[in-house]
Amino acid sequence: MKQIWHTLSVNEVIKEFGSDPHSGLLEEEIKKRQQKFGFNKLLEEKPLSKLKIFIEQFKSPLIYILVIAGITTLVLRDFTDAIVIFGAVFLNTIFGFFQENKTSKILSELKKLTKIKAYVIRNGDEKEVNQEELAPGDIILLYPGNKVPADGRLIESHNLKVNEASLTGEWFPSEKITEVLPEKTPLADRDNMVFMSCVVEDGRGRAIVTETGLKTEIGKVAEMIRGAKEEKTPYQKKII
Structure with a gap:
């Protein structure tokens, strides 16, 4: 229809x-x-705890590559590069955490709006x-x-x-x-x-x-927000 x-x-x-x-x-x-x-109804998803969201930020091939590169530079005693690499890992993780945590809160509010x-x-x-x-x-x-x-x-x-x-x-x-x-x-x-x-x-x-x-229409908004959770951070896009 x-x-x-x-x-x-x-x-x-x-x-x-x-x-x-x-x-x-x-x-x-x-x-x-x-x-x-x-x-x-909108799709039901069990909300992730903040700890779970934080841990999820490390489940990325990019993070694995950066961590391995950081360890390698430490072994080679190239401390300046190691600091830069681990700094990038830290910033990427923090940015991703806040972005996904905010998205989860918005989705929760949308679900409350539709329970009537x-x-x-x-x-x-x-x-x-x-x-x-x-x-x-x-x-x-x-x-x-x-x-x-x-x-x-x-x-x-x-x-x-x-x-x-x-x-x-x-x-x-x-x-x-x-x-x-x-x-x-x-x-x-x-x-x-x-x-x-x-x-x-x-x-x-x-x-x-x-x-x-x-x-x-509100369901489409929820789907757009959910899709945004899958997008790479600006740093990931720049690296890849």
């Missing part, structure tokens, strides 16, 4: 997901979609479920003070205003609509969409879930 959701009308989106705006999906269908699309409850319509009834249980096509209800539990296309908006600072950095709430928007509309201006982790400030609305888990 790779669609540009903000360019489709309400009826087109509903038809695409085979859902009903008033009765929602059946529980049997929800289970099928959870198996197909996965649960609505959701109000949905299923089998014609309104119920509260864990955000992880949502599936594409679910009909979610949005009330003041709630965090948006998944990315969705609005099908109803009654003076709905959503603070999207956690995603776009803009502190002024976005006034939501249901009308179709142009394809090239920037993310921050897609007023007919709601995004996981953003906060409903005023009004109420109803949306159909379009993306869950890592396919949400």
Whole structure:
């Protein structure tokens, strides 16, 4: 279902997901979609301790090479070069430690943002479920003070205003609509969409879930941050 959701009308989106705006999906269908699309959560990773993060900095071929070179220069009594080499090892390790520790903290905060409850319509009834249980096509209800539990296309908006600072950095709430928007509309201006982790400030609305888990916009951010952990430090890039 790779669609540009903000360019489709309400009826087109509903038809695409085979859902009903008033009765929602059946529980049997929800289970099928959870198996197909996965649960609505970011990848769970056990956070590393600071000691573990520090030790991980030494598990690099570059560090092995530098340490061997440093030991060799010591054996040859070339103390100046040895100091330079071990200094490089120290700086690389410290820089890598702080970079990875900061990234781990950001990922932890993102996970906290996405652990929320959701109000949905299923089998014609309104119920509260864990955000992880949502599936594409679910009909979610949005009330003041709630965090948006998944990315969705609005099908109803009654003076709905959503603070999207956690995603776009803009502190002024976005006034939501249901009308179709142009394809090239920037993310921050897609007023007919709601995004996981953003906060409903005023009004109420109803949306159909379009993306869950890592396919949400906040999920993509988490993946980018996780990918940054694998990048080499500037010193490693310079050496290699």
